[in-house]
Amino acid sequence: MVPGVEIADEELRRPVRPRVGRTGFLNCVPLFWGLARTAALLSIDLVEDTPDALAQRLLAGDLDVATVPVADYLLNRDRLVLLPGIATSSDGPVMSCAIVSKVPIVGLEGRTFAIASSSPTCGRLAQLLLKRQEVEGPRYVTSSEDLRAALQEADAIALTGDEVLRYAVDRAARGGLHVYDLGALWRRWTGLPFVFGVWAVRRDVAARAPHMVREVHGALLAARDLAMTEAAELARRAAEWEVFDAVTLEHYFTRALDYSLSDRQLAGLTEFARCTGHEDFTVDTTGPSAVFAPIT
Numbered sequence: 001m002v003p004g005v006e007i008a009d010e011e012l013r014r015p016v017r018p019r020v021g022r023t024g025f026l027n028c029v030p031l032f033w034g035l036a037r038t039a040a041l042l043s044i045d046l047v048e049d050t051p052d053a054l055a056q057r058l059l060a061g062d063l064d065v066a067t068v069p070v071a072d073y074l075l076n077r078d079r080l081v082l083l084p085g086i087a088t089s090s091d092g093p094v095m096s097c098a099i100v101s102k103v104p105i106v107g108l109e110g111r112t113f114a115i116a117s118s119s120p121t122c123g124r125l126a127q128l129l130l131k132r133q134e135v136e137g138p139r140y141v142t143s144s145e146d147l148r149a150a151l152q153e154a155d156a157i158a159l160t161g162d163e164v165l166r167y168a169v170d171r172a173a174r175g176g177l178h179v180y181d182l183g184a185l186w187r188r189w190t191g192l193p194f195v196f197g198v199w200a201v202r203r204d205v206a207a208r209a210p211h212m213v214r215e216v217h218g219a220l221l222a223a224r225d226l227a228m229t230e231a232a233e234l235a236r237r238a239a240e241w242e243v244f245d246a247v248t249l250e251h252y253f254t255r256a257l258d259y260s261l262s263d264r265q266l267a268g269l270t271e272f273a274r275c276t277g278h279e280d281f282t283v284d285t286t287g288p289s290a291v292f293a294p295i296t
């Protein structure tokens, strides 16, 4: 055996880019735009999947950092650290998260209600809202994210995605279906924003590679900020490949969605945690060994 060969091999091994998970929905397009425009895209391995799958892959160690449904984050927060300052939320109508129903909500008593497995947060929120409206005994079933197919079996569905956005803006597309915006319903109930997705890293990764986590976090914040500055141009370019016009997309990116995670959003998140049985939830965005600076 030639001495040193193993060491040389080790040195030649290519560094591995951080694996970062985004949704395949339009809601992540501003971040994609920003990551491309800042060239950070070159330094990460960006993976696209549904929100629920991103959470599973993050927990399984297949991703290092990802946007995950807040419902999954709350269930697994002993293993996850929240990235501060960034999320997918709305302070009122979100447009892309809804209950789509064949009948008005109050008529769902005893009917079949589908929860798209891709959107666990929409499902939890819809259940809470129905309970609050005293709609008793819908039979909850898990469904695919194919809205039309799910409604063959069920009377209503809670889900997120670009199809929901289309229903929000196109009355003709939705036919006779009733569409209830989950961000708007939550806001009317609590007066607070609703956080649908958070960015998270596994606790062990944050402890092992704090530098990498800070880099990715910084890249996401910079991407978000640049995208918001360039929103008109971003919407115009994105509209070339979508069924939505630029005005709709700019509104969606800048006024319906809110990518910040400040005190109001954290209050909304804490309230949702409380309503879903996580009474002990407190916001900790510093992580192990204070990977992130405390919020000041």
Ligand SMILES: C=C(O[C@@H]1C=C(C(=O)O)C=C[C@H]1O)C(=O)O
Binding pocket: 023, 025, 027, 051, 068, 069, 070, 071, 088, 089, 094, 096, 097, 118, 119, 120, 121, 122, 123, 159, 160, 161, 196, 197
């Ligand atoms: C605001 C959105 O929220 C999404 C909804 C989620 C859920 O229901 O679990 C999870 C992540 C978010 O991406 C959206 O996709 O438009």
